[in-house]
Structures are given as structure tokens and as C-alpha cells.
Amino acid sequence: MQQEPVSTEDVPTVIDLSPDEARREHQEQMARQEAERKDGALLQVRGLSTHFNTPDGVVQAVDDVSFEVGFGETLGLVGESGCGKSVTALSIARLVPDPPGRIVAGEIMFDGIDVLKLDSDEMRKLRGKEIGFIFQDPLTSLNPTLTIGYQIAESIREHMGLSQKAASDRVVDLLGKVGIPRARDRLDDYPFQFSGGMRQRVMIAIALSCDPKLILADEPTTALDVTIQAQILELIQTLSEEFHTAVLLITHDLGIAAGMCDRVNVMYAGEIVETGTVDELFANPQMPYAWGLLDSLPRIDDVRGERLRTIEGLPPLLINPADACRFSPRCAYARDICREQGAQLTSRGSEAHLARCWATEPEGWIS
Amino acid sequence: MTTTVETTPTPRVTDQKVLVQVDDLKIHFPIRSGIFKTVKGTVKAVDGVSFDVRRGETLGLVGESGCGKSTIGRAMIRLREPTAGTVAFDGVDLGSLSSDALRKMRRRMQIIFQDPYGSLDPRMTVGSTVSEPIETHGLAAGQAKRDRVAELLTLVGLDPAYVNRYPHEFSGGQRQRIGVARALAVEPEFIVCDEPISALDVSIQAQVLNLLTDLRSRLGLTYLFVAHDLSVVKHISDRVAVMYLGKVVEIGPPDQLYAAPGHPYTRALLSAVPVPDPTAERKRKRVILQGDVPSPVNPPPGCRFHTRCWLYERLGQPEECRTVDPPLVAISGEHQAACHFAEESVKSDVGVAHMEERSIRHGTPTKALESLAGDAARGNGNQGDPLQTPGGAMEALAASLGAHLPSPGAPVADLGAPGSSAGVPGPDPEAPNVDPQPPAPGTRPS
Numbered sequence: 001m002q003q004e005p006v007s008t009e010d011v012p013t014v015i016d017l018s019p020d021e022a023r024r025e026h027q028e029q030m031a032r033q034e035a036e037r038k039d040g041a042l043l044q045v046r047g048l049s050t051h052f053n054t055p056d057g058v059v060q061a062v063d064d065v066s067f068e069v070g071f072g073e074t075l076g077l078v079g080e081s082g083c084g085k086s087v088t089a090l091s092i093a094r095l096v097p098d099p100p101g102r103i104v105a106g107e108i109m110f111d112g113i114d115v116l117k118l119d120s121d122e123m124r125k126l127r128g129k130e131i132g133f134i135f136q137d138p139l140t141s142l143n144p145t146l147t148i149g150y151q152i153a154e155s156i157r158e159h160m161g162l163s164q165k166a167a168s169d170r171v172v173d174l175l176g177k178v179g180i181p182r183a184r185d186r187l188d189d190y191p192f193q194f195s196g197g198m199r200q201r202v203m204i205a206i207a208l209s210c211d212p213k214l215i216l217a218d219e220p221t222t223a224l225d226v227t228i229q230a231q232i233l234e235l236i237q238t239l240s241e242e243f244h245t246a247v248l249l250i251t252h253d254l255g256i257a258a259g260m261c262d263r264v265n266v267m268y269a270g271e272i273v274e275t276g277t278v279d280e281l282f283a284n285p286q287m288p289y290a291w292g293l294l295d296s297l298p299r300i301d302d303v304r305g306e307r308l309r310t311i312e313g314l315p316p317l318l319i320n321p322a323d324a325c326r327f328s329p330r331c332a333y334a335r336d337i338c339r340e341q342g343a344q345l346t347s348r349g350s351e352a353h354l355a356r357c358w359a360t361e362p363e364g365w366i367s
Numbered sequence: 368m369t370t371t372v373e374t375t376p377t378p379r380v381t382d383q384k385v386l387v388q389v390d391d392l393k394i395h396f397p398i399r400s401g402i403f404k405t406v407k408g409t410v411k412a413v414d415g416v417s418f419d420v421r422r423g424e425t426l427g428l429v430g431e432s433g434c435g436k437s438t439i440g441r442a443m444i445r446l447r448e449p450t451a452g453t454v455a456f457d458g459v460d461l462g463s464l465s466s467d468a469l470r471k472m473r474r475r476m477q478i479i480f481q482d483p484y485g486s487l488d489p490r491m492t493v494g495s496t497v498s499e500p501i502e503t504h505g506l507a508a509g510q511a512k513r514d515r516v517a518e519l520l521t522l523v524g525l526d527p528a529y530v531n532r533y534p535h536e537f538s539g540g541q542r543q544r545i546g547v548a549r550a551l552a553v554e555p556e557f558i559v560c561d562e563p564i565s566a567l568d569v570s571i572q573a574q575v576l577n578l579l580t581d582l583r584s585r586l587g588l589t590y591l592f593v594a595h596d597l598s599v600v601k602h603i604s605d606r607v608a609v610m611y612l613g614k615v616v617e618i619g620p621p622d623q624l625y626a627a628p629g630h631p632y633t634r635a636l637l638s639a640v641p642v643p644d645p646t647a648e649r650k651r652k653r654v655i656l657q658g659d660v661p662s663p664v665n666p667p668p669g670c671r672f673h674t675r676c677w678l679y680e681r682l683g684q685p686e687e688c689r690t691v692d693p694p695l696v697a698i699s700g701e702h703q704a705a706c707h708f709a710e711e712s713v714k715s716d717v718g719v720a721h722m723e724e725r726s727i728r729h730g731t732p733t734k735a736l737e738s739l740a741g742d743a744a745r746g747n748g749n750q751g752d753p754l755q756t757p758g759g760a761m762e763a764l765a766a767s768l769g770a771h772l773p774s775p776g777a778p779v780a781d782l783g784a785p786g787s788s789a790g791v792p793g794p795d796p797e798a799p800n801v802d803p804q805p806p807a808p809g810t811r812p813s
């Protein structure tokens with residue numbers, strides 16, 4: 001028997017004061033938008049490079065990254081720590097701390113707006129309203145000295161110009177929506193009075209508070225237990241479908257990516273090394289790093305007692321990387337060309353499935 | 368090269384003699400408040416737990432945060448005084464020992480901690496970290512001690528030349544190897560592995576997991592493997608115990624426990640674990656548990672899980688669950704569960720339905736292994752890369768094609784790549800994790 005984390009029957013489906021009307025309007029608006037930009041993507045990142053100045057040199061944390069997120073789509077950004085997945089998300093939101101970080105090249109188009117050209121006021125209007133955030137650690141991303149109610153209402157008042165009363169009603173609706181019982185009684189509670197899972201629900205309420213078109217979810221469940229993780233993932237999935245919100249989901253967990261995403265980008269050492277629909281990527285991976293990631297996971301549906309195949313060695317430092325495949329020092333299949341020239345992302349059968357690997361190119365030695 | 372081919376992985380031989388016996392263990396922490404620090408309540412972190420760990424066995428202890436699994440691990444080597452109950456090591460009650468006798472006994476039991484950053488002293492070199500237990504127990508001195516340290520570092524896959532380096536010069540995985548070397552320094556019989564890979568990246572986790580598996584078979588170690596990740600626990604354990612709110616709710620061999628869980632909590636846990644396979648993910652029935660784990664200060668009466676139990680709801684909230692705390696009872700053989708309605712749970716398909724039709728393990732495709740084998744035959748690969756030796760690649764290929772070669776006890780020296788950032792994969796006798804079963808129709812990639 002499947003149980004719903006949130007009862008969808010007794011809470012209005014769209015958070016607003018007049019649910020039915022708002023819902024209709026919302027849906028019409030969505031339909032209009034979709035018709036207008038049938039081919040356009042919500043978010044287009046082209047040639048994004050973000051560097052950090054460190055005493056040891058310039059770290060090229062994100063190097064020439066390009067991808068798109070469609071309206072209502074969930075795109076996964078998968079990789080190990082230090083691969084540049086979080087910096088990519090921070091760059092989209094222009095939240096890279098400067099100094100030491102700097103977006104040195106690229107273009108980010110969000111719903112027709114050139115994000116990198118906005119001044120800080122315009123950017124503030126975009127963040128929180130059009131783009132919502134869910135971070136890994138719900139304890140440090142909430143302000144411990146402000147009540148939950150205040151923190152959720154903050155962006156609503158800021159971006160939607162609602163009265164205090166209207167804003168507070170909306171907060172109660174939102175909290176109900178994310179599955180916090182007796183929401184009205186809990187408005188004056190502080191974050192420490194909530195458990196980890198509950199805090200993450202509050203974060204989701206804040207992220208959704210202004211009906212954003214995109215949610216950047218950076219390891220949203222990494223700090224949570226597995227049963228709570230399942231609750232939160234289901235909540236993100238249900239709500240993003242309901243509000244037709246696109247999600248950029250950053251995770252190191254391939255299992256989460258498999259269950260949540262429409263498409264997945266695999267990142268390694270600041271670059272996208274493979275991208276494809278979730279089915280293509282998991283069923284027919286085309287890059288030795290992706291093979292290694294899948295091989296090294298113990299799986300719950302595995303036969304026991306098998307030795308795991310591992311990826312030996314460590315990811316490279318991203319200071320002055322050579323023009324070579326960045327995975328080649330750890331790759332069992334590497335040949336001279338891999339060490340002499342970086343590969344390009346090229347098609348593997350379908351338009352959506354690209355990989356950066358000399359060996360699996362059509363003329364490569366593993367094709 | 369071995370020529371014998373087996374179709375199932377060989378179960379490890381464990382002799383049935385009990386090494387550590389935990390009997391009705393209770394560990395309660397007082398909650399004090401006010402200026403007089405009066406006791407206002409107790410956190411019942413561990414509340415009446417009994418189990419055995421047999422010599423040579425790996426017992427996996429799983430549960431969510433706060434369930435008491437780490438507390439038990441520490442109590443088992445007496446880093447924590449129990450409130451009640453006993454822990455007996457090789458027949459000796461640890462509570463009865465004087466501190467001197469306990470210190471001697473500690474040589475036989477060690478612990479590997481979760482946090483590879485916090486568990487090493489940043490001001491001690493690798494050499495002094497690993498040699499400290501040797502000195503404490505007076506096992507070696509002078510050149511003998513230095514030789515022993517070098518041997519230990521080699522054993523865990525680190526370059527002995529690193530003895531004079533400090534922890535900050537190492538990555539997380541390497542630090543965890545240092546922690547393992549420190550634990551092994553006194554030649555223990557029993558090691559508590561307290562979430563040893565949770566803080567590491569996926570590819571590094573597999574390296575450390577393989578290291579622990581190899582050391583176990585090479586040194587005949589007994590592990591208590593504490594973890595929250597059910598896949599990892601299944602991978603390494605001979606028996607698994609599932610904990611909820613300070614109690615063991617289910618215990619048994621992983622093949623039975625994961626295939627037919629007798630406790631509804633185990634089913635809920637299993638159903639919540641994401642599987643890196645989109646097809647399997649779409650098919651699965653998830654039990655979403657309501658709410659959070661209740662407070663261990665005031666656990667629910669009767670069965671502690673009834674407040675979140677899907678089976679309790681499905682059976683119409685039987686009174687028994689609210690009033691009687693169910694004991695662990697046998698389901699079949701060694702498999703025990705603490706649920707009044709264990710037989711109902713065993714019958715249901717919740718949580719494990721997706722495992723019946725076992726999905727193909729993706730990862731390195733066969734053609735890649737073939738290419739590797741071909742390269743090696745032509746002498747075309749990276750020299751010194753064992754996967755590229757004819758044997759390594761051939762075995763990997765053979766395994767991927769459906770045969771399991773028995774492990775001849777993987778040579779530990781090949782576990783890591785000391786000092787080489789280029790990384791040298793160890794020869795993996797059973798390398799790829801490819802499903803030996805014929806693929807289910809339609810699931811095999813081209």
C-alpha cells in the first residue's frame with residue numbers, strides 16, 4: 001500500500017487565497033507559456049566557466065559547461081565532491097562568492113533573461129521569486145534567530161507584495177502543502193524546534209513560496225536518514241509536477257538521480273563528461289568514469305560477496321589542467337590520444353546522449 | 368590462474384564459536400537541566416539488546432540516526448559503560464575486568480571511526496599515529512616498530528615512505544586507510560567499523576570497502592559493521608541486525624532478511640533505498656513512513672514502531688501492537704523478527720517487490736572488457752596496470768560473461784596505489800559486478 005506523505009485532498013492544490021481561481025489562472029498561464037516557447041528551454045547555460053583564485057593558482061572549478069533545462073523538467077547533475085556540480089548551481093544563481101570566485105566566461109539565459117547581465121537589484125528579484133533553492137543542510141540554511149513563519153513570509157512579502165495577513169495565510173497553506181501538521185500553531189516556532197526532515201520541508205516551502213519556475217536543489221537529502229529522504233524526494237517530485245516547476249537536482253547518489261530525473265549530466269573535474277536521458281545514461285553509459293561510478297556502488301539488488309570494481313586514484317587538481325582527457329590518469333582504457341588532447345562531447349546514438357571520450361567515439365576503440 | 372568456475376559466490380567459512388556476546392544490554396543517558404543538574408529524564412539509547420558475534424563473522428548493524436547502533440558498537444569494546452546487561456568477549460565479561468586487565472583485553476578489539484578527519488590527531492605524523500598503539504601495548508620498539516609500521520601501511524595500500532607526513536596531506540580515503548592501519552597495529556581479532564565509509568565519495572567508498580573485505584579474509588578478522596546504508600551492509604555482512612529506537616527488530620542472514628523481511632520497518636527501510644536503475648525505480652512500491660522517529664526519551668508503548676507502521680494501519684490497528692512489546696522470534700532458521708505479525712510481513716510484497724525481477728547491473732560494458740583483454744594480448748596497454756594484464760582482463764571478462772571465479776584471497780599489496788596518482792587498479796579476481804543470471808527480457812542494453 002502506498003501512502004502519500006501529504007494528503008492532496010484536503011489542502012488546496014494551488015497555494016493561494018482563492019484556490020480554484022488561482023489554479024485555473026496558473027494552469028492557463030502555464031499552457032500559454034508552453035505554447036509560446038515550445039522549443040525554447042527555461043534555462044540555457046552556454047560555455048560557463050567559473051574559476052577560483054587560490055594561493056596555489058587559479059582553480060578551474062567549472063570549465064566550459066553547457067546544458068539546458070526545459071520547462072517542468074528535472075535535470076540531474078551528478079558527480080563526486082569537487083567535480084563542480086555545486087559551483088555550477090551557484091553560478092546560475094550568481095551566488096559564487098567573489099572574491100575568490102569569478103564567472104570568467106559563458107552565458108546563462110533564464111526564461112529569456114541574460115542572468116549574467118543583471119545588476120544586483122534585478123538579480124535579487126530573480127532569486128527567491130523565479131528561482132527557488134533547497135540546500136543540503138537545513139539547519140545552517142535557516143536563520144536560527146527568526147521564526148519559521150517569518151522566514152517563509154519574508155520572500156512572499158518581498159516578491160509578491162502581499163499584506164501581512166495574506167502572507168501569513170499563504171505561509172500556513174505552504175506548510176500544509178509540504179506536510180507539516182498543525183501549521184498555524186508552528187508559525188512562531190524556531191528552526192531548532194524542528195527535526196531535520198521537518199526543516200527540509202520548511203526549506204521546500206520557502207523554495208516554492210513564490211511559484212518559482214526553477215528550483216535549484218543541491219544535495220537536498222544528503223543530511224537525512226533514508227526513510228526521511230524518501231519522504232522529501234517524494235515531496236519534491238509531487239510538488240514540482242503539480243506546479244510545473246523545473247528542478248536542477250544536484251546529487252552524488254546515482255540512485256536518487258535514477259529515480260527523480262528526466263535527464264542526467266555526469267560531471268568530472270569541472271566538465272560535463274556525459275549527458276543523456278536517464279534511461280540512456282544508466283542502460284548504456286558511454287564514458288569510463290560513468291562505468292566506474294556504477295561499478296563501485298554496492299547495490300541492494302546485488303548478489304552478495306562480489307568484489308566491487310573501483311576507480312583507483314583521485315580526481316585531479318584543477319589548477320592549469322593540461323589539454324587532455326581529465327579522467328585519463330585514472331582510466332584503464334586510456335591511450336596516447338587521451339593524454340594528448342581533450343575529447344569533445346559528441347553524440348552517442350541519440351541527440352540527447354553525449355559523451356566526452358575518445359574510446360567510445362564511433363571510430364574509437366570501444367565503440 | 369584459477370580454472371574452477373562456480374556459479375554462486377562461495378559463502379565465507381565462519382566457525383560457529385561466539386566471540387562477542389551481548390546480553391540484554393541497556394545504555395541510558397540521563398538528561399540533566401537546571402543549575403543543580405537534576406535528572407529530568409533518560410534517553411534510552413539502547414534498551415535491552417541481545418545478540419552474538421561469531422568468530423570470523425561480519426555482523427552488520429543498520430538503522431537510522433539515533434537508533435543506538437553506534438552506542439552499541441562502542442559498548443562492545445567498552446568505550447561506553449552499559450547501564451545494565453553485559454558484554455562478554457571470548458567468554459570474559461568486560462564489566463568484571465579491572466582497568467589494567469581491560470587495557471590488555473583491548474589489544475584484541477579495535478575500532479575504526481566514521482570521520483577520517485576528526486579521528487586522526489592533526490599534529491601527529493602517520494608514523495606516530497600508527498605506532499602509538501604498538502607502544503601502548505609494548506609490542507615492539509626501535510627498528511622492529513618502524514618495520515611494523517611500514518608493513519601496516521603497505522597492508523592498507525599506503526606508501527611506507529609517507530610515515531613522516533601529517534593527516535592534512537592525505538585525502539579522505541587515504542586517511543581512512545591510516546585509521547585502518549592504526550586499528551590493525553595491535554593485531555586485533557575483533558574490529559568495530561563505525562560507519563567507516565559514510566564520509567567518503569562513492570568511488571573511494573568502494574576502495575575502502577574492498578580493503579576491509581580483503582583484510583578480513585587475509586587476517587581472519589571479525590567485524591561489527593555499523594552503517595546506515597543497507598546496500599553496503601548487505602554487501603559485506605554475513606548476518607544483519609536492524610535496529611529501531613534502541614532495539615534490534617530483526618536479525619538474520621542477508622539473503623533471507625533482504626528477500627523476505629519479517630519486520631515492517633525493515634521493509635520500509637528497504638523500499639526507501641534508491642537503486643541506480645531507472646527501470647527498477649519506476650517499478651518499485653515505496654512505503655513512505657509517516658513522520659519522524661519518536662523520541663528515545665519517551666518511546667511509544669508496546670511495539671515502538673507502531674506509531675509509524677504501515678502494517679499496523681493495514682491490519683486495522685490491532686491492540687496488541689500498542690500494548691505488548693514484541694520479542695525477537697524465529698521466522699526460519701537463524702532469521703528472527705520482533706513483530707506480532709511477522710508472518711503477515713513476510714507474505715507481503717512491500718518494499719522488496721522490485722528485487723524479485725533482478726535488474727541487470729550496468730557499468731562497464733562487456734565490449735570494454737573485451738577491448739581491455741585484446742589490448743593486453745597485443746601488449747598494447749598501460750604497462751603496470753594489472754587490469755591490463757592478460758589474466759586480470761580475462762578474468763574480468765569471464766566474470767562479466769556470467770562465471771564467478773573463486774577468490775584466491777586477493778593479494779593485499781595490490782589494494783591501493785601507493786603514491787601514484789595515476790592509480791593502479793588491483794587485479795580483481797571477481798572484478799565486475801555483473802549479474803550471473805540471464806538478463807530479464809528487455810532490460811539488457813544493446
